[in-house]
Amino acid sequence: MSTDTDDAPFAESEETPFTDIDLGWEHRKNRIFLGIIFAASMFGVVMLALLLLDVVTDFYRGQTEFGISLIDFFTRDGSRRQELAGFRGAIVASVMLMIFTAILAFFVGVGSAIYLEEYAPDNRVTRLIEANLANLAGVPSIVYGLLALAAFVNGIGLGPILLAGAIALALLVMPIIIVSTQEALRAVPDSMRNGSYATGATKWQTIRGVVLPAAMPGIMTGTILALARAIGETAPLIMVGALFTNRIAWGPFDRFSAMPTQIYNWAAEPEPHFIHLAATGIAVLLAFLFAMNGIAIYLRNKYERDL
Amino acid sequence: MSTETDPGPGITGGTARDDIESNRRARRILFGCASITVLTTLAIFFVLFDNAASYFFGARFTEMLMGASVEQTVTFTEFFTGTRWAPSHATPSHGALPIIFGTLAITVGAAFVSIPIGTATAIYLSEYASPAVRSKLKPTLEILAGIPTIVYGYFAIAFINPVILGPIAGALFGINLGRYSLLSGMLVVGIMTIPMVSSISEDAMSAVPDDLRNGAYALGATKYNVSTRIVLPASISGVFASYILAVSRAIGETMAVTLAAGFNANITANPFDEVMTMTAYMVSRARGTSAVGTVDYQSLFAVGLLLFLMTLAMNLLNDWFKRRFQEEYR
Amino acid sequence: MSTEQNNEPIIKTGVQNVAIGARDRPDETVLEATNLDVYYGDERAIDDVSIEIPETKVTAMIGPSGCGKSTFLRSINRMNDQIDAARIDGDLYFQGKNVYDEDVDPVALRRKIGMVFQKPNPFPKSIHDNVAYGLRVQGKDDDVNLDEAVERALRAAALWDEVKDKLDSSGLDLSGGQQQRLCIARAIAPDPEVLLMDEPASALDPIATSKIEDLIADLAEEYTVVIVTHNMQQAARISDKTAVFLTGGELVEFDDTTTIFENPDDNRVEDYITGKFG
Ligand SMILES: Nc1ncnc2c1ncn2[C@@H]1O[C@H](COP(=O)(O)OP(=O)(O)OP(=O)(O)O)[C@@H](O)[C@H]1O
Ligand SMILES: [Mg+2]
Numbered sequence: 001m002s003t004d005t006d007d008a009p010f011a012e013s014e015e016t017p018f019t020d021i022d023l024g025w026e027h028r029k030n031r032i033f034l035g036i037i038f039a040a041s042m043f044g045v046v047m048l049a050l051l052l053l054d055v056v057t058d059f060y061r062g063q064t065e066f067g068i069s070l071i072d073f074f075t076r077d078g079s080r081r082q083e084l085a086g087f088r089g090a091i092v093a094s095v096m097l098m099i100f101t102a103i104l105a106f107f108v109g110v111g112s113a114i115y116l117e118e119y120a121p122d123n124r125v126t127r128l129i130e131a132n133l134a135n136l137a138g139v140p141s142i143v144y145g146l147l148a149l150a151a152f153v154n155g156i157g158l159g160p161i162l163l164a165g166a167i168a169l170a171l172l173v174m175p176i177i178i179v180s181t182q183e184a185l186r187a188v189p190d191s192m193r194n195g196s197y198a199t200g201a202t203k204w205q206t207i208r209g210v211v212l213p214a215a216m217p218g219i220m221t222g223t224i225l226a227l228a229r230a231i232g233e234t235a236p237l238i239m240v241g242a243l244f245t246n247r248i249a250w251g252p253f254d255r256f257s258a259m260p261t262q263i264y265n266w267a268a269e270p271e272p273h274f275i276h277l278a279a280t281g282i283a284v285l286l287a288f289l290f291a292m293n294g295i296a297i298y299l300r301n302k303y304e305r306d307l
Numbered sequence: 308m309s310t311e312t313d314p315g316p317g318i319t320g321g322t323a324r325d326d327i328e329s330n331r332r333a334r335r336i337l338f339g340c341a342s343i344t345v346l347t348t349l350a351i352f353f354v355l356f357d358n359a360a361s362y363f364f365g366a367r368f369t370e371m372l373m374g375a376s377v378e379q380t381v382t383f384t385e386f387f388t389g390t391r392w393a394p395s396h397a398t399p400s401h402g403a404l405p406i407i408f409g410t411l412a413i414t415v416g417a418a419f420v421s422i423p424i425g426t427a428t429a430i431y432l433s434e435y436a437s438p439a440v441r442s443k444l445k446p447t448l449e450i451l452a453g454i455p456t457i458v459y460g461y462f463a464i465a466f467i468n469p470v471i472l473g474p475i476a477g478a479l480f481g482i483n484l485g486r487y488s489l490l491s492g493m494l495v496v497g498i499m500t501i502p503m504v505s506s507i508s509e510d511a512m513s514a515v516p517d518d519l520r521n522g523a524y525a526l527g528a529t530k531y532n533v534s535t536r537i538v539l540p541a542s543i544s545g546v547f548a549s550y551i552l553a554v555s556r557a558i559g560e561t562m563a564v565t566l567a568a569g570f571n572a573n574i575t576a577n578p579f580d581e582v583m584t585m586t587a588y589m590v591s592r593a594r595g596t597s598a599v600g601t602v603d604y605q606s607l608f609a610v611g612l613l614l615f616l617m618t619l620a621m622n623l624l625n626d627w628f629k630r631r632f633q634e635e636y637r
Numbered sequence: 638m639s640t641e642q643n644n645e646p647i648i649k650t651g652v653q654n655v656a657i658g659a660r661d662r663p664d665e666t667v668l669e670a671t672n673l674d675v676y677y678g679d680e681r682a683i684d685d686v687s688i689e690i691p692e693t694k695v696t697a698m699i700g701p702s703g704c705g706k707s708t709f710l711r712s713i714n715r716m717n718d719q720i721d722a723a724r725i726d727g728d729l730y731f732q733g734k735n736v737y738d739e740d741v742d743p744v745a746l747r748r749k750i751g752m753v754f755q756k757p758n759p760f761p762k763s764i765h766d767n768v769a770y771g772l773r774v775q776g777k778d779d780d781v782n783l784d785e786a787v788e789r790a791l792r793a794a795a796l797w798d799e800v801k802d803k804l805d806s807s808g809l810d811l812s813g814g815q816q817q818r819l820c821i822a823r824a825i826a827p828d829p830e831v832l833l834m835d836e837p838a839s840a841l842d843p844i845a846t847s848k849i850e851d852l853i854a855d856l857a858e859e860y861t862v863v864i865v866t867h868n869m870q871q872a873a874r875i876s877d878k879t880a881v882f883l884t885g886g887e888l889v890e891f892d893d894t895t896t897i898f899e900n901p902d903d904n905r906v907e908d909y910i911t912g913k914f915g
Contacts, residue, residue, distance in 0.1 A: 021775075027744070041436075044501045048454075138552070138622040438721075525752035540762070
C-alpha cells in the first residue's frame with residue numbers, strides 16, 4: 001500500500017477522533033529505533049568501503065610512491081629483497097592449488113552428496129554422517145592445516161609440497177561442496193525422477209541421465225564458490241609449511257607459496273615497501289575472487305532462468 | 308526393456324540385471340565417498356591427540372604402543388594454570404593461560420561488536436528495509452563475508468591500528484601504539500563476524516510467519532513493538548545460534564588476529580597492548596618438516612587440540628540449542 | 638488516552654447488565670464506506686462499495702471465494718497498508734472520520750478496531766502474555782490490573798475455565814478452537830470499539846464453532862462486530878445485518894439478515910444463497 005504505517009503523518013492530528021490516544025512517543029520510539037538499527041546496518045557497509053578504499057589507496061601509493069611496477073610484479077617471484085619481489089610464483093601456485101583442490105574435492109564431494117540425497121536410508125549411520133558434516137564445517141581452517149601437516153607432510157612424508165596444501169584445502173571445502181550439491185539435487189523435482197523410473201531406469205541410471213544433468217549448474221555454482229573460499233585461505237597453507245620458499249612451484253610436488261601466504265609474508269614485514277607489495281597482492285587476490293564470484297552468479301542466474 | 312521380449316520371468320531381472328548390478332556398485336562407491344567425511348573427523352581427532360600426547364607425555368600414542376617410554380613432560384596443571392608461555396625457551400615454561408586469554412579476550416571483544424550490530428542489521432533487513440534497500444544491502448554484506456581473513460588482517464595492520472586506534476591511543480591516553488593491539492583484533496574479528504550474525508539471524512526472523520506480525524499490527528502495535536516483542540522473541544533460538552557460530556568462528560580465527568593482535572603472549576587489561584592468541588602462536592611456530600620432534604612442533608598440536616575442542620564444544624552447543632529450542636510456531 | 642475514557646472500565650464485561658436494550662437503540666452508523674475501490678496492482682478487488690455498518694450490531698459479509706470480503710475487512714483497519722501492492726480509492730469513515738485522511742494514524746485506528754484472523758495466530762508466548770500483549774503495546778498495562786484484565790478477556794472469550802490453571806503455558810499448546818478463542822480474547826482485551834472477524838470459525842469443528850457463535854452474540858451487546866463467513870446458516874444465526882459480495886468485489890445487496898435470507902431483492906443473491914451460484 002502506498003501509505004506505509006510508519007510514514008503516515010500523525011503529529012498534527014490532535015483533533016482527530018483516533019488521537020485521543022497520544023501515540024507521539026510510540027512513534028518517536030519507533031523512529032529512534034529505526035535510526036539506531038539503520039546506523040548499525042550501515043556500519044558493516046562503511047567498514048567494507050573503508051577496507052576496499054584502504055587496499056586501493058595502498059595499491060595506488062605502491063605504484064606511485066614506492067615504484068612497484070606491475071610488470072615486475074607479475075613476472076618476478078618472491079624475494080627477500082623488496083625491490084626484487086614479485087607475485088608470479090604465488091599466482092601460479094594458487095592457480096595450481098585451485099586445480100588440484102577442485103579435482104580432489106569435486107568428485108568425492110559430489111559423490112557424498114548423491115549418496116546422502118539419493119541413496120542413504122534414514123538410519124543412524126546417515127544421521128551420523130549428516131551431523132558430522134555440520135560439525136566439520138565449523139572446524140577452524142588452521143586445524144585442517146595441522147591434519148595435513150601431521151598426516152601428509154610428515155606422516156607419509158610428502159614434505160611441504162603443493163599437493164599437501166591442496167589436500168588440506170580440499171578437506172576444508174568438502175563440506176561446502178557437499179551441502180551445496182545436496183541443495184542442487186533437492187531442487188530437481190521428483191516428477192523428473194519418476195519420469196525416468198517409469199521408463200525402467202535404475203536409480204543410478206536416473207541419477208546419471210536425469211538428476212545430475214539437471215543439478216549440474218547448481219553444483220558448479222557451489223563448487224566455484226567453495227573454491228573462491230579456498231583461494232583466500234591462508235592458515236592451512238602456513239601450517240603445511242608454505243611460508244618458506246620464494247621459488248616458483250612448477251608442479252604439485254614442488255614446494256610453494258601461494259597468494260595469501262605471500263601476502264601474509266609481506267604484510268608482517270615492518271618496511272612500508274612490503275606493506276604496499278601486500279596491498280598490490282591483495283588487489284590481485286580480490287580480482288580473482290570477484291571473477292570467481294562473478295562466474296558463479298552468472299551460472300546461477302542462467303540456471304534460474306532455465307528452470 | 309526385458310519385459311517386452313521375455314514375458315513372465317523378465318520382470319525379475321533379465322537384461323536389466325547388469326544395470327541393477329551397476330546401480331549396486333555405484334551405491335557402494337558413493338557410500339565410500341560419504342564415509343570420507345567421517346574419516347576426516349576421525350583423522351583430525353587422531354592426529355591431534357596423538358601428537359599432543361608427545362607434548363604432554365614425551366611420546367606419541369603410536370610410539371607408546373611400540374614401547375616408547377612415557378614420562379610426563381608437561382603437566383596439565385602447568386598447561387592450564389601457568390601464566391608464562393614459552394615452550395621452547397632456554398628455560399621453558401608451559402603455561403598456556405596467556406594465549407588462552409588472548410583468544411578469549413578477542414572472542415569476547417568481537418562479540419561485543421558483532422552481536423549488537425549484527426542483530427540490529429538483521430532486524431533492519433527483515434522488518435524495516437524496503438525491498439530495494441534490502442536487495443542492495445544483503446549482497447553488500449555477503450561481500451563482507453566473502454573477503455579472505457588475510458585481507459582483514461591487512462586492514463587491521465595497515466588501517467585500523469595505525470590510522471584509527473593509533474591517534475586515539477596517543478591523544479586520549481598518551482600511549483604510543485605499536486604495530487599490534489588487542490583492541491584492533493577485537494574490532495577486526497567483530498567486523499568480519501557481523502555478516503554471520505546478521506544473515507543467520509535474518510533468516511530466522513524472516514521465517515517468522517506474517518500471521519504473527521499481522522496479529523500484533525491489528526492490535527495497534529508499531530513496527531518497533533512488532534520487531535522487539537514478536538519477531539525477536541519468536542526467532543530467538545535462530546538468533547542465538549548465530550551468536551554461537553560467530554563466537555566459534557572468532558575462536559578459530561587465525562590470519563586476522565595474527566596480523567591485528569600480534570605475538571606477545573601476555574595477560575593484560577590494556578586494550579592497546581599486543582597479545583597473542585592460540586592461533587597466532589601456531590602461525591608463529593609453523594615450520595613445515597624441519598621442526599618435527601621439537602617441542603615447538605609438539606606444542607602446535609597441544610594448542611591445536613585445545614582449539615579444536617573449544618570450537619567443537621561450541622558446535623555441539625549449537626546442535627543442542629537447535630534441538631532444544633526448536634521454533635515453536637514451525 | 639483521554640481522561641473521559643479512563644473513567645470507563647477497560648473491559649466491559651458482565652455484558653448482560655451493561656448493555657441491556659442495546660439492540661433496541663436506533664441504528665447508529667459507526668463505519669461507512671462510500672464508493673470504495675481497492676486494487677492489488679492493476680487488479681480491482683473491491684469495486685465501488687458503499688455501505689453503512691451500524692453500531693453494536695453483528696454485520697455479516699458473505700460471498701463466493703475471492704470476491705474481496707477479506708480485502709474489505711482489511712481496508713477498515715488499514716491492515717492493507719501491510720500489503721505493498723494494495724491501493725485504495727474512495728472513502729471509509731469510522732465515527733465520522735475518514736480513516737484514509739492524511740492525519741489518521743493507522744496504529745491509533747487499530748487500537749480502536751480489533752481484528753480476529755481466519756487462521757488462529759497466537760504469538761509464541763504464554764497464554765497470559767498473548768492476552769496481555771495488546772494492553773502492553775497500547776500502554777494500558779499501567780492503568781489496569783493486568784491479571785484481572787486478562788481474566789476478564791478470557792472469560793469473555795469463553796476460554797477461562799479451560800486455561801485458568803495453565804496461564805503460563807504456551808498459547809501454541811492449545812487446540813485450534815482454543816487458539817482461536819485466545820485470539821479473540823487477545824483482540825477484545827484492549828477494549829476496542831469494533832471487532833473485525835475474518836472467518837473466525839472456518840478452521841474449527843462444530844462444537845468450537847458454536848462456542849464462538851455464542852461468544853459473538855455476547856460480544857455484540859457492546860461491540861460492533863463485522864464478521865466474514867462462508868457459512869450461510871452461521872450468518873443467518875448470528876448477524877443482524879448481512880452484506881452480500883459477488884465476484885469482482887461488488888456489493889450486491891446489504892440489508893437486515895432476515896430480509897436477505899427470506900426475501901432478497903437481487904436474483905443473484907437468491908441464487909447464491911440457495912446454492913445455485915458461486
Ligand atoms: N495480498 C494480495 N495481493 C494481491 N492480490 C490479492 C491479495 N489478497 C487478495 N488478493 C486478490 O484480491 C481478490 C479478493 O481477495 P480476498 O482475499 O479479499 O477474497 P475473499 O473474499 O476473502 O476470499 P475467501 O473467501 O477465499 O477468503 C482476489 O482476487 C485475490 O486474488
Ligand atoms: Mg478471505
